Amino acid sequence: MWITYPGDFEIWLGNKFNNRRTERGAMFPPFWKQDSHYVTVEFSTTVNLEEAEEVEILCEGKFNLMLDGKLQFGMPEHFTVPAGEHKLNLKVWNQATPPALYIKGKTIVTDSSWLATYEDKIWIDENGIAHGSGIYVPAATSKYFQTKEQRPSEFALATEPLMPVSKERVGEGTLYDFxxxxxxxxxxxxxxxxxxxxxxxGESREEAxxxxxxxxxxxxxxxxxxxxxxxxxxxxxxxxxxxxxxEELDVYAFYEYLEQDMALGGAFECSDSELNRIWEVGAYTMDLTTREFMMDGIKRDRWTWSGDAIQSYLMNYYLRFDxxxxxxxIRQLxxxxxxxxxxxxxxDYTFYWFKSVLDYYEYTADTAFVREMWARMKTLMxxxxxxxxxxxxxxxxxxxxIFVDWVDFPMHKRGVMCFEQILLAKALETMKVCAELLGEEIDAEKYATLYKNVRLKTDEHFWNEDKKAYLHSIEDGQLNEMITKFPNMFAILFGYADGRRSKEIMENVMLxxxxxxxxxxxxxFYELEALCQMGLHDYVMGEMKSYWGGMLKEGATSFWEKYVPTEQGTQHLQMYGRPYGKSLCHAWGASPVYLLGKYYLGIKPTKPGYQEWECRPHLGGLEWMKGRVPTPFGPISLEMNKEEITIQSPVIGGKLYVGDKCIDINTTEKIQVGLK
Incomplete structure (x- = not known):
């Protein structure tokens, strides 16, 4: 397999990805600092051979090879490593694309056991022997770069032909509808x-x-x-x-997509045809916005935004588990x-980024990735x-x-905002948990102290016992007593409001x-999740059908960046002061995929990577539903009607909650449980 320096492939690919945006033919780069890959990377390993072994060497870039600190001639395509214990060092230089290395022999192969460093701290002694003291990390690998033909620099999405379903002569041209x-x-x-x-x-006829x-x-x-x-x-x-x-031209397209294993992904079907369509369109929206990276919208920005991405990750855990x-x-951001x-x-997007690392660990149990990101988590914090x-x-x-959200009402985003403190607390809590996971005791204690301080100060400054709500902000020493849903629903979601306070927030704010x-x-996304967390599944079901069903009634074939039901006609296309500025395929529009998997099928991990998990299914007023939720072990399948539940899991360690009963899932066979 090919190996690279961790994160460098993503940074290089991200630069290509984020700079494809155009506005009416003008190139439109992102607003933020763009980094580059390290142009020189050293890869090394130690081998112990019973007999000499010939290896094949491929590099993306120019390279030199050292055996036991001695520079070897040229850039050999094949090299024989003598019997015995030896150290191999290959230094690869590539200004254009990330330095990458592929070596294959009988026992010597490039994989994540190799070390990589970008630091050129090599010195040579009087005998011509080179010595190094760089910061070494495990080399990065990918399922996409397993064979010598799968070069990292040639990574590309899959394509398939796509024909228009109709064409129509309009004015001096032809309109094609796909x-x-x-x-x-x-x-x-x-x-x-x-x-x-x-x-x-055009995403719409009017725009085209x-x-x-x-x-x-x-x-x-x-x-x-x-x-x-x-x-x-x-x-x-x-x-x-x-x-x-x-003369008139032949026009068709090549649909671009990221290849994913659909058979092992999530699914949902129920007695309500409108809800089925909502799930299908949500899944399609996610598939369109899951490409080289998880991006925001496919027409306008085409960028990776951390606030958008964290929702894409969560929806992905219930759809494709990619x-x-x-x-x-995460690396690219x-x-x-x-x-x-x-x-x-x-x-706020920085704070979401920290949480995204912990969310990833909770669904995958991938400690190695947390360890890889830890140094960059600390410097960002x-x-x-x-x-x-x-x-x-x-x-x-x-x-x-300071973003928070696009709002249709006057809301200042100045001063010390309660919403931001709750996100900051979650970021610090994430640092504490990850430090404990990695055995970094001093860091864990440091971040625990900071986390507790933010929690305490947030409650002191912003909780109003009379209004039973978290207030908006402190501006120039003055308390802004405006009440919005934003900080209040996150206090519920993160468990920062206890049972009594959560109920008060629901009554006085959310409802x-x-x-x-x-x-x-x-x-x-967060509003309805908070309501589900408080057990209001029937209410949320109505909201999903009204809000996302409303987009379907307006002709949506993917879900939008924003939807205001009172808008009419082409008003639905407008945003940012432009007649077609709104994205009609936006990743954050696919919320029902996540909500239906986690709160109606009711499946989530209770220990990282589904080592233990629970299922708390809820029909939400439906006659029946069935579906599956992907896990690292394969999908958990569930069927439910008003009389019984059937569940099957590829992994034991689950608990099925039915009313007041808790049933242990200790078999991979189907389990049927009556509800009457």
Missing amino acids: GKETMGLLSVGNSKDKGLVEVYY LDKDYCETLDKFETKDFTPVILDSKAFRYVYVECAGGV FECVKRT RGKDPVTAHINTIM DYVLGRLDEEGLAEGQPDDW NPDVEAITTPYMR
Whole structure:
């Protein structure tokens, strides 16, 4: 298999990925600092051979080879390692793509047992023997780079042809409808004449036909009969105009996708056809936005955003369980030291990033990944701690973006915000838990102290016993007594509000019609999860059908960045002051995939990696439901109606909760439990 320096492939790929965004043909790079891969990496291992062994060597880059500290001639494609104990060191240089190494022999192969360092701390003694003292870490591997043909620099998504379902002559051009939202490479060809071809893309018919304001477009000159393959874009509709005598062109697409094992993924079906459609469209939305990385929306940004990504990870754990894509995205978002700004420049997104590492561990039990990220977790937290106020609380600095959510009501995002303190507490709690996991006792004690301080100060400053709610913020020493759902629902979700206080928050905030409503799927994700956590499954079922069902009624074939039911017609397409600025395929729109798996099928790990797990199924007013939840051991399947539950798991150690009963799952065979 190929090995690289940990995180470097993701940083290199992320630079390609994040810089593909265009706005009406203009290149649009991300707002934040972009790092680069280390251009020189040394890979090393120690072997002990009973007999000499010939190995094949492939590198992405130029390299030198040392055997027991002695430089060998050239860049050999094959090399014989003598019998006995030896140390192999290969230094690989590559400015363009991450240095990568592939070695295969009878017993000597590149894998994660090899060490890697980017530090050039080599010195040579008077005998010509080289010595090193760099910081060595386990080399990175990937399931995608197992054979010598699977070079990291050639990583690409899979494609398959996609034909339009209809075409229509409109004005001077032709409108092609591909039937539903998609993403891929448009192919335009078979012209008999030279001339200008103009292509206008749209998530909606209106956008594709609006040549002046559609978000993405292409223009090119035809030269011969060879089809032109355009850069990957999102669309449902494509409007094509030809000039200069060019005849009508053949137009089709290559749908781009990340290959995943669908058979082992999640599934959901029930007695409600609308809910089935909601799950299907949510799953399709996730598949469209799960690519090289888990991105936000496929049309406009096409970037990795930490706040969007943490929800994608959670939905992924109930849909495809693609832990490789999760790790790629976490690594790419973190980047390299030194830290000069918050992730994506957003303070809350930095706090989400910490939690995403712990979430990943809880679903996979992958301690090695936590250990890999630990040094970068600490340096990122050092940056956070260096910007706290004298009480140890987070306050936005002039160069910070405080996001929280897109809101339709006046809400200041200044000062010491309660919402940010609750996220900061979770980030510090994550650091404490990860330090304990890795045996870092001094760090664990340090972060535990900081965590307790933030929890204490948050309650002291923001909990109002009369209003039974967490208040908004402190600005210039003055308490802003505005009440929003944001800090209150996170206090429930993170367990920072006890049973009594959680009930008070539900009554006075979450179910209070006088508190401003949330209109983005982004925060509806957390709002509805908090309600499920409090046992309001029937209520949440109605909300899912109303909110996501409302998008379906508006013709959605993937779920949107934002949905306001009172908007009409093309108002649904508008955002950011642009007529088609809204993303109609946004990862955070797929919340029902997660909610239905975790709170209706009711399955979640109670020990990391499903070593132990529980199932608390809830019909939520349905007549019946069935589905499966993926785990590292394979999917857990459940069927339920009003009379019985049938459950089957590939791993024992589960507990099925039915009413007041708890049933141990100690077999991999089907279990049937009556409900009457």
